[in-house]
Amino acid sequence: MSRAFTHLMFQGNARAALETYEAVFPDFTIDMLELNGDDTAAPGTVRMAKASFAGQSLIVIDSPIPHDFDFTPSMSLFVEMGGAETLDAAFARLSEGGKVLMPPDNYGFSPRFGWLTDRFGLSWQLSLPM
Secondary structure: OOOOOEEEEEOOOHHHHHHHHHHHOOOOEEEEEEEOOOOOOOOOOEEEEEEEEOOEEEEEEEOOOOOOOOOOOOOEEEEEOOOHHHHHHHHHHHHOOOEEEEEEEOOOOOOOEEEEEOOOOOEEEEEOOO
């Protein structure tokens, strides 16, 4: 049987991102965290982490190699939230130091929807179901 994971590659700030997401979303859990040791070029960075979030499995790493690319908003984590207050609170926290792409509002396809890129470069779409 095949399994699919969302793979998130950070460049040195994966641990801070994981801690932020764990603080923002009550059901975000870090199931496994392996850090690079002192014998590596980037001690303390995330070698491999597995996280669970809203029924999804994530693999998170800090790339050991610098890259000229990062996350793109065209790939994002789309999260259906339980209520407007919860959406607004998560949006406020995730957008700190990031970039608001669409502020929370009624855009017709959702009674409340917001899109942002967080301070780590990861794109989030937060929505209330119709």
